[in-house]
Amino acid sequence: MPENIYKQKLDELLLTTAKHNASDLHLAVGRRPTLRIDGVLIGLQKESVLTPEAMEGLVDALLTPEQRSKFLENKQLDFAHSYEDKARFRVNVYFQRGYLAAALRLVPAQIKTIEELNLPPILHDFARLSQGFVLVVGPAGHGKSTTLAAILDEINHQRTDHIITVEDPIEYLFTQDRCIISQREVNNDTLSFHDALRTLLRQDPDVVMIGEMRDRESIATAMTAAETGHLVFSTLHTNSASQTIDRIIDSFPPDQQTQVVSQLAATLVGIVSSRLVPRIDGGRIPASEIMLVNSAIRNLIRERKTYQIDLVIETSLQEGMTNLNRSLAELIRRREISLENAELYSLNPSELRILLERA
Numbered sequence: 001m002p003e004n005i006y007k008q009k010l011d012e013l014l015l016t017t018a019k020h021n022a023s024d025l026h027l028a029v030g031r032r033p034t035l036r037i038d039g040v041l042i043g044l045q046k047e048s049v050l051t052p053e054a055m056e057g058l059v060d061a062l063l064t065p066e067q068r069s070k071f072l073e074n075k076q077l078d079f080a081h082s083y084e085d086k087a088r089f090r091v092n093v094y095f096q097r098g099y100l101a102a103a104l105r106l107v108p109a110q111i112k113t114i115e116e117l118n119l120p121p122i123l124h125d126f127a128r129l130s131q132g133f134v135l136v137v138g139p140a141g142h143g144k145s146t147t148l149a150a151i152l153d154e155i156n157h158q159r160t161d162h163i164i165t166v167e168d169p170i171e172y173l174f175t176q177d178r179c180i181i182s183q184r185e186v187n188n189d190t191l192s193f194h195d196a197l198r199t200l201l202r203q204d205p206d207v208v209m210i211g212e213m214r215d216r217e218s219i220a221t222a223m224t225a226a227e228t229g230h231l232v233f234s235t236l237h238t239n240s241a242s243q244t245i246d247r248i249i250d251s252f253p254p255d256q257q258t259q260v261v262s263q264l265a266a267t268l269v270g271i272v273s274s275r276l277v278p279r280i281d282g283g284r285i286p287a288s289e290i291m292l293v294n295s296a297i298r299n300l301i302r303e304r305k306t307y308q309i310d311l312v313i314e315t316s317l318q319e320g321m322t323n324l325n326r327s328l329a330e331l332i333r334r335r336e337i338s339l340e341n342a343e344l345y346s347l348n349p350s351e352l353r354i355l356l357e358r359a
Contacts, residue, residue, distance in 0.1 A: 006057030
């Protein structure tokens, strides 16, 4: 099949993904192109099952020659791909059982506000901070990048700061308003995360966003930036605030953990952990755990008693904190989500049922 036919087919699939407001498009040999809509995988029945030849043609249509060379060298590749001005995708191409495959995540063209995303209003407070360390955590595909984009864009419209992001790849494209926004993409604008982070503080940032803390060095850089008077945002693939703190500390060897604990207690100001839960009426809505670092939590971090943090969150509702079960229970009471789905996303379903019985 001619190369331009595969490019045309790829464009059709990208447009279909955007029209259905799907979060992802999956392409794999032996299956029809498949969309993820509201968390559910749905095969496109009008499309043919993808052959190895078709899959190679679609991947070739996605990649530049330079990207193809990197892909063949590393056997996988992350990058961003735009379809005209209609849609933007975060793409991962990879091999499975010797065949090519690709997962394309749709990145909405417009950055939504905290209200439009149905996120807790307390997140506005993070956009007003002048310094500190804020983490947005949760499983893959549950809105971490979208939440960060909403907070950063609020800063963009309300403050006169220099925002620097380091991403692999760049997802949301910001339109500069009151802020200067420097978006740096690994491999295009910098050789690596390590290189970008090493020179970050020489670029006079006020606000820093590290797309994902992948290793000990990125965590250390984030904490150092927060410690030296910057506002730093990042993400981790963890399930809760207490688990996040443990993960950060355990990333370092034992002889460095005392210093890390001290830095973390001094710089951390909040952790947001969210799940996108299917709505009864269609679509998805976030349920969130919010931890705001007060003196009690700082002491628990210093004393390495993270197992007690959940209790502090539970007893600090008046400060704006909430745990995931309370958020799920509130969505059930508002008839936004079903009990069955809430239990699937809860980290403690029995506690959720007790909460609902008390209401």
